[in-house]
Amino acid sequence: xxxxxxTRASDVADAVRQIAADPAAKFIAGGTNLIDLMKENVARPSxxxxxxxxxxxxxxxTKDGGLRIGALVPNSDLSYHPQIEARxxxxxxxxxxxxxxxxxxxxxTGGNLxxxxxxxxxxxxxxxxxxxxxxxxCSAIEGINRGHAILGTSKHCIATHPSDMCVALAALEACVxxxxxxxxxxxxxxxxxxxxxxxxxxxxxxxxxxxxxxIKLPPKGFAANxxxxxxxxxxxxxxxxxxxxxxxxxxxxxxxEARLALGGVAHKPWRNHEAEAQLSGAPATRETFMRAAxxxxxxxxxxxxxxxxxxxxxxxxxxxxxx
Amino acid sequence: MVQASSAVPKQSKKxxxxxxxxxxxxxxxxxxxLTIAPWTTLLDALRLYLDLTGTKKGCDHGQCGACxxxxxxxxxxxxxxxxxxxxxxxxxxxEGLAQGSTLHPLQQAFMKHDAFQCGYCTPGQICxxxxxxxxxxxxxxxxxxxxxxxxxxxxGAYPNIVAAIEEVMSGKGAEKSGEAGR
Numbered sequence: 001x002x003x004x005x006x007t008r009a010s011d012v013a014d015a016v017r018q019i020a021a022d023p024a025a026k027f028i029a030g031g032t033n034l035i036d037l038m039k040e041n042v043a044r045p046s047x048x049x050x051x052x053x054x055x056x057x058x059x060x061x062t063k064d065g066g067l068r069i070g071a072l073v074p075n076s077d078l079s080y081h082p083q084i085e086a087r088x089x090x091x092x093x094x095x096x097x098x099x100x101x102x103x104x105x106x107x108x109t110g111g112n113l114x115x116x117x118x119x120x121x122x123x124x125x126x127x128x129x130x131x132x133x134x135x136x137x138c139s140a141i142e143g144i145n146r147g148h149a150i151l152g153t154s155k156h157c158i159a160t161h162p163s164d165m166c167v168a169l170a171a172l173e174a175c176v177x178x179x180x181x182x183x184x185x186x187x188x189x190x191x192x193x194x195x196x197x198x199x200x201x202x203x204x205x206x207x208x209x210x211x212x213x214x215i216k217l218p219p220k221g222f223a224a225n226x227x228x229x230x231x232x233x234x235x236x237x238x239x240x241x242x243x244x245x246x247x248x249x250x251x252x253x254x255x256x257e258a259r260l261a262l263g264g265v266a267h268k269p270w271r272n273h274e275a276e277a278q279l280s281g282a283p284a285t286r287e288t289f290m291r292a293a294x295x296x297x298x299x300x301x302x303x304x305x306x307x308x309x310x311x312x313x314x315x316x317x318x319x320x321x322x323x
Numbered sequence: 324m325v326q327a328s329s330a331v332p333k334q335s336k337k338x339x340x341x342x343x344x345x346x347x348x349x350x351x352x353x354x355x356x357l358t359i360a361p362w363t364t365l366l367d368a369l370r371l372y373l374d375l376t377g378t379k380k381g382c383d384h385g386q387c388g389a390c391x392x393x394x395x396x397x398x399x400x401x402x403x404x405x406x407x408x409x410x411x412x413x414x415x416x417x418e419g420l421a422q423g424s425t426l427h428p429l430q431q432a433f434m435k436h437d438a439f440q441c442g443y444c445t446p447g448q449i450c451x452x453x454x455x456x457x458x459x460x461x462x463x464x465x466x467x468x469x470x471x472x473x474x475x476x477x478x479g480a481y482p483n484i485v486a487a488i489e490e491v492m493s494g495k496g497a498e499k500s501g502e503a504g505r
Binding site for chain 1: 342344361362364383384385388391397398399400403404405407408451454455458460463465466468469470471472473474
């Protein structure tokens with residue numbers, strides 16, 4: 001690790017002031033990704049601003065009937081929170097599909113959104129990487145890339161966003177609350193992460209002097225019919241080759257509303273509006289699911305996840321058999 | 324408490340001497356005050372400065388689990404934790420699980436079930452299992468396996484590790500320490 005300074009933020013305004021005054025500084029909460037990147041010399045912050053003492057660790061009901069999740073709520077606490085388990089089980093399941101319990105105990109809600117790609121070349125400072133060093137080239141495009149992006153790529157970068165939690169948040173249409181010099185703003189989840197285009201070094205639309213304070217979930221949680229299916233090389237504690245988050249609102253055998261998002265296949269969680277449109281208004285049958293799954297890659301995974309959600313038998317994250 | 328911003332000098336572009344800071348941790352029930360550089364991980368602080376070498380450094384990247392300790396009762400990876408960030412926290416390592424000469428039930432069960440070969444991952448496995456039991460979310464062997472997946476065993480002692488944890492969770496067998504291990 002490089003020689004860096006360490007300070008604590010006393011409140012959100014202080015955090016914003018500190019980061020604005022030192023653009024090479026980084027916020028640190030769980031540290032599960034940042035410290036690793038610092039050990040690999042990929043991240044070299046001038047200073048770490050410790051935000052773990054800020055009062056951002058509550059899960060609260062909002063006026064519209066949704067939930068507001070503080071940015072510092074640990075991933076493990078969120079996955080086991082009674083309101084999340086009961087009303088947003090898709091989110092609970094996606095969180096439990098990711099990382100290990102030790103990492104989930106450490107990792108924060110806000111930090112999960114800001115974790116960086118696990119592309120091997122991004123981590124290996126001896127190889128070119130446009131995300132790490134803009135203009136140096138992409139080693140993955142002609143390299144080992146079976147776990148890389150297949151949707152929304154550019155000629156500069158084929159990295160994926162590694163989060164499972166974010167795939168569920170995309171499907172649930174969450175909002176990200178961020179505070180900067182000009183006060184708080186709300187960012188739709190679909191607008192939070194970026195595609196690589198010609199600036200793959202920029203992962204999100206969060207401004208450099210902003211801090212994530214909370215995630216807001218809308219009231220609708222698709223608790224009756226959902227499933228999160230993660231396909232990976234190892235059955236636990238591995239990043240997704242592809243993951244599928246499905247939420248269905250079914251009445252009298254007809255799909256009133258469908259949500260479908262893919263993980264591990266793009267630079268951001270990949271919401272599939274085309275498939276959702278195919279599903280909406282159609283009977284919740286295998287034929288409908290086959291049609292929706294034909295739109296894109298990951299066909300078998302999508303078909304299976306839709307079937308699990310419609311049956312009301314979501315994928316268990318402990319029993320590895322895919323039923 | 325470590326003082327905030329004003330206490331830390333601005334970093335120069337050139338290499339400068341480490342700005343050391345003070346952190347007090349309650350380690351296995353004993354208050355330990357450290358004067359350390361901010362980049363000292365909790366793992367290095369335990370091993371290098373507190374001579375608690377039971378906690379192991381495996382991958383040093385949060386992928387193997389050998390460095391698992393309990394901080395304020397929750398299992399975490401000490402290799403990805405900065406010691407200065409845990410000022411005021413309670414830390415329990417493998418050295419702190421036994422009560423005097425009486426081993427922790429998990430330590431007894433690991434011996435009874437031969438839940439290790441080389442033993443390098445064992446302190447992390449046992450601390451992780453203690454965290455798992457405190458969480459109370461695992462009720463079946465499948466759930467134990469899933470929630471213990473953050474601890475890798477290169478020798479492949481997994482079936483015996485699961486058996487040892489199942490036994491302690493069931494509340495049976497822990498008292499049979501007389502025959503432990505053989």
